[in-house]
Amino acid sequence: MSALYEFCLRMGDSTLVLGHRVSEWCGLAPVLEEDIALANTALDLIGQTQLWLGLAAEVEGSGKTADDLAFLRDVWDFRNALLCELPNGDFGQTLMRQYLFDEWHLGMLKALQGSSDDRVSAIADKAVKEASYHLERSRDTVIGLGDGTEESHARMQAALDYLYPYVGEFFIADALDDAAAKEGIAPELNSLKAGYDAAIAATMNAATLTLPESKFAHKGGRTGRTHTEHLGHMLTNMQWLQRAYPGASW
């Protein structure tokens, strides 16, 4: 399969899975204003998914749609970063996951605005505005809760400790990432790392949180080598109607 197809899946599956997770909050957030804001983030991510998976389907060229890719592939075919599929946990864990993703996502999208593929740069142009706002909001919330009460601080530290081992995956390239970089479709993953690390350090400092010392990284989601057990349950839920009534139009 082409590097472009694979790259689109890696972007689109991450936004799909994370958008789905965030949408799980609808109606249940700590305060109405946050409920509405989370739904906006989820809506942006679902919209981006339609673009990335739409392009993937187009590149693949067998007449599939974005919906076919979202609803009819099984766990082993998903190419999202593991971080995105981790459960929501409490509100703090959700916002910490969002922040760790947004910081990477924005850097990636900015780089993709210069992609050699016009279709990729067009998606990036649209998504970069959305991601900038997501980042502003998730960063402020992480700082606010980290530097809030004793309880909120402890919960945010626990969230960071749980999630941080999943960020390394964003910067570990495989042969397909290298091919995408060589074709100018996407940046070298490693080139985003210094900026990311500096930003995270500054935010955690403002949030009075401590980054874990271990540099261990869980990986395998983007390459499809493995996933957490959580993804299968999410897909069971998400894909249920399409699986139970094959071929139906909704």
Add this chain to the structure above:
Amino acid sequence: MYAQMVKSTGEGVKARADMSPEEAAFQDKIDADIKIEPKDWMPEGYRKTLIRQIGQHAHSEIVGQLPEGNWITRAPTLERKAILLAKVQDEAGHGLYLYCAAETLGVSRDELTKDLLSGRMKYSSIFNYPTLTWADMGAVGWLVDGAAIMNQVPLQRTSYGPYSRAMIRICKEESFHQRQGFHIMMKMVEGSEAQKKMAQDALNRFWYPSLMMFGPSDKDSVHSAQSLAWKIKMDSNDELRQKFVDQTAPQAKLLGLTIPDENLAWNEEKGGYDFSEPDWGEFFDVVKGNGPCNTDRLAARNKAWDDGAWVRDGLLAHAEKRAARKTAAE
């Protein structure tokens, strides 16, 4: 409706002769369609009735997120997921606007929330019914939002300024809600046998609960009479219910679905449909807390509120720390 059986003063409409000069001037303004604003003088009964009504309306929007939220993660396509999420998000927004309108009457959102969570204040009976299949997303949009719009459009002209302005914004935003529901139903009836069956089943289950949304007949209710005089209720329950049936019956026919009522028939003489009353015994059971989902709905709201306490406290504590640091630096 979203506000059902709201109690007013219970004393009926005051006769002109019994009104104080202030009350008479107040009623004159209402009769002349001049809006009442937060700082204007108003009878205590007007203020209390409005708080009950707007509060109940707001609670209905918030609890109303749950039955549809139940299907966001299972929506069958990316587009349907986005539409449903945007719709349920709007409901949170509408709850927010309405709470703000109530807050202008001197009650806080937290106080209203506390009364919802303790069960002291009610929300619409309709949200105590379960959503079992995807067709229920169609039925809820088509019937429940359809019934809500019947009530909300006239409320744009209600006498209380902040309530009226909230309703104008809500009506503008809600225009797509009923249409998306009807559109889901259209896709279902054009689809497979299973989908058609699902659509009919959803109509069967939601028809009578939708009729109940307007509340029992209130032609003899002293509460309604006072609310009508104050223009915080614009039409009687029976008028709205009739309008709803007249609008919905032809739509069901267009879909090729059968409304589960043998007595449904066009009545030339009255220029509207005859139809069967819902089971009011069931309605009062639901209102008393014995509907299929009352316990679950309140538990979900309570859990969301309790789980969120540390977040609300944490962000406020941070804001206070920042303000203190800023003051210290100046």
Add this chain to the structure above:
Amino acid sequence: MSKEWPLWEVFIRGQHGLSHRHVGSLHAPDAEMAVKNARDVYTRRNEGQSIWVVEARHVTASNPSDKGPMYEPSESKVYRHPTFFDIPDDAGAM
């Protein structure tokens, strides 16, 4: 129960160059979050280009019983309105 977030009044300038207009209220822990919340709550349909927020307790409102002295004097100054002046059509756009 813990303390409620303060109430903010939200003003939005739309796309057509008109002044900021009061659109509603919301709760937020501080001004920065109030602006963000306003963006999420009140511009979901592309309504806004610029947002102002002010904490509700800082709004000073006129007293309704002063309505006469406050506003009626301007009712008699009809010459402030362009339609007061009868200008022949021949004069062109004015």
